Amino acid sequence: MTPYFVPLGGSGEIGMNFNLYGFQGKWLIVDVGITFSDDTTPPGIDVICPDLSALKSVRDEIVGIVITHAHEDHVGALHYLWRQLKAPVYCTAFTASVARRKLGEAGLLDQVPLHEVLPGCELELGPFQMEWVTLTHSIPEPNALCLTMGDARVFHTGDWKLDPHPLEGDHYDDRRLMELGEAGIDFVIGDSTNATQEGWSGSEAECHKALLEVVAKQTQRVAVTCFSSNTARLASLGDIAHETGRRVTVLGRSLYNYLQTAKSTGYLRNFPDLVPTSDLDYLPRSEQLILATGSQGEPRAAMSKLAKGEHPDLVLDADDTVVFSSKVIPGNEKKLFRLYDLLSQKKVQVVTEADAPIHVSGHPCRDELRWMYRALRPQVVVPVHGEARHMAAHAELAESMGIQGVRVTNGDVLALSIDSPTVVARVQTGRLGLSGSSLVPLSDRALSERRALADGGLCSLTLVLDKKARLVSLPQVQFVGVPTGDVESESVVVDLQALIEEVMAEQNSRILQSDDALRDAIQRELGHALRQWLGVKPRQLVQIVRI
Ligand SMILES: [Zn+2]
Ligand SMILES: [Zn+2]
Known part of the structure; x- marks a missing residue:
């Protein structure tokens, strides 16, 4: 029987990884991730999960959910989507600790069978050996x-x-990779994030050196922001504090959470004891190293509050230094440049990866991909975890090594046949936005209306009609989120009232007696007039009350 590979998220995008393997009528899920909103997302949606409609008919055939690691784009949707999957979860200890926190917050901890596996172990789930x-x-x-x-x-x-x-953490085991290649690998389903970048991604050890140089030069307070889950970077910063005679204070919940998780699973053994914010007043600025959340300019995170001078526990002073030990994720440039500006206005020095090599990527560049394919010697490479250009570059690199590159995108059903790996079908895919506690398709009408309201505001009209469908009083007009200016707004209201009366006078009695038909007629005329008067077309809410 032929096995199948079906990505439902993460292929054609960076984020929201959700992969399926199918064999002998059973299904194995690898990773259940989220992605975050961007400029194209309806307002009020921060978190996005993959649509799992395609799994409805095979739900009872899912043998397990494997989580490869604890990043949000791999584990972040587990607590949102587990009720739709109801399968046991397998991951190593650090990932399990992160997953448990999320499941606990969602009240699911008692329900989810979460199995910790050891790195390097072998596991059999139904027809899948791994x-x-x-x-x-x-x-x-x-x-x-x-x-x-x-x-x-x-x-x-x-x-x-x-x-x-x-x-x-552990080193990679090059000998084991070569042994696997020796035994014969048919397919690699692989990370494409940096497939457009030549060379090597660099080491955390080099990053440590550069960060130490930056911090050692400073004479006042230093605040560093990085990805909270990057335990190696946190370890570096702990050591740097020690090496430069500084004490560490942490600002932001996700940093606390990851520090706790790392320590409870055997990492960060030498990390220094933290100085509580309440003690900072007694510590000279030259001895302070602040670790803050918000390396992507997230508005509610600590770094954003520090830049705006709104943090309840700390105010940055002139000559302090802020270090962004992270890359700028595409789409976050505006938010971050604004933060850099706000900090500069306070005469705080800003250091980013453009100034010093204080960040290294966690994904393989082209020489690392080449190294891996020389070790594993696969027949076929299927690029995933990337946008179209990353996956195309990855496939082209494989082809240049004489390996067949097969392109897939979310929803493709790829038959993993060595002779002819082919996309044999497509299944439904999509994106669900987290709105409050519900997951709603991003194509949902309510969300497009929300965006229209955010773009143009609302014009609310209330008409009170008698039995003969005559206006009992002047129509009530109210604008919400539409800047009209006081004087203009009054004249616009008067003009609108007149226009409504005019429109009504033109309608026959059939239309006047039907709420829907009358609403349509009014909206058609008013939409045109509002655009002419205000230059925008607000949404219209026409309420008809008959007495
Ligand atoms: Zn990752
Ligand atoms: Zn990832």
């Missing part, structure tokens, strides 16, 4: 899976890089 293979990345315990389905052997990389000095 070996967990430790790699390096930017979080502890990144696992690849070497899956055996009948005669087919698939190496699912998860997120990885080759870091010779990862500072925290």
Whole structure:
């Protein structure tokens, strides 16, 4: 029987990874991730999950959910989507600790069978045999899976890089990778994030050196922001505090959470004791190293509040230094440039990765991909975890090494047949936005209306009609979120009232007696007039009351 690979998220985008393997009528899920909103997302939606409608008919055939590592784009949707899956979850200890916190917050901890596996272990779930293979990345315990389905052997990389000095956690095992290649790998399903970048991604050890140089030069307070889940970077910063005679204070919940998770699972053993914010007044600025959340300019995070001078526990002073030890994720440029400006206005020095090599990526550049394919010697590479251009560059690199590159996108059903790996069908995919506690398709009418309201505001009209469909009083007009100016607004209201009377006078009695038909007639005329008068077309809410 032929195995299948079906990405429902993460192929054609960076984020929201959700992969399925199918074999002998059973299904294995690898990763359940979220993605975050961007400029194209309706207002009020911060978190986006994959649409799992395609799984409805096979829900009872899911043998397990494997989470490769603890990044949000791999584990972040588990607590939102588990009720639709109801399958046991498998992951290593660090990931399990992060997953438990999320499941606990969602009240699901007692319901989800969560199994911790050891790095490097072998596991059998239904017809799927798998070996967990430790790699390096930017979080502890990144696992690849070497899956055996009948005669087919698939190496699912998860997120990885080759870091010779990862500072925290295990090294990658080059000998094991070569042994797997020797035994024969048919398919690699692999990370494409940096497939457009030549060279190597660099090591956390080099990053440590550059960060130390930056911090050692400063004579006043230093505040550093980085991804909270990057335990190696936190370890570096702990050491740098020690090396430069500074004490560490942490601002932001997600940093506390990850510090706690890392310590409880055996990482960050040498991390210094924290100085509470209440003690900062007694510590000279030159001895303070602040770690703050918000490396992407998230408005509710600590760094954003520090830049705006709104943090309840700390005010940055002139000559302090803020270090962004992270990359700018595309789409966040505006938010971050605004933060840099706000800090500069306070005469705070800003250091980013453009000024010094204080960040390294956690994903493989082209030389690392080449190294991996020389070790594994696969027949076929299927690029995932990337936008179209990343996946195209990845496929082209594989082809240049004489390996067949097969392109898929979310929803493709790829038959993993060595002779002819082919997309044999498509299934439904989509994106669900988290609105309050409900998951709503981003194409939902309510969300497009929300965007229209955000774009143009609302014009609310109330008409009170008698039995003969005559206006009992002047129509009530109210604008919400439409800047009209006081004087103009009054004249616009008078003009609108007149226009409504005019429109009504033109309608026959059939239309006048039907709420829907009358509403349509009024909206048609008013929409045109409002655009002419105000230059925008607000949404109209026409309420008809008959007495
Ligand atoms: Zn990822
Ligand atoms: Zn990752």
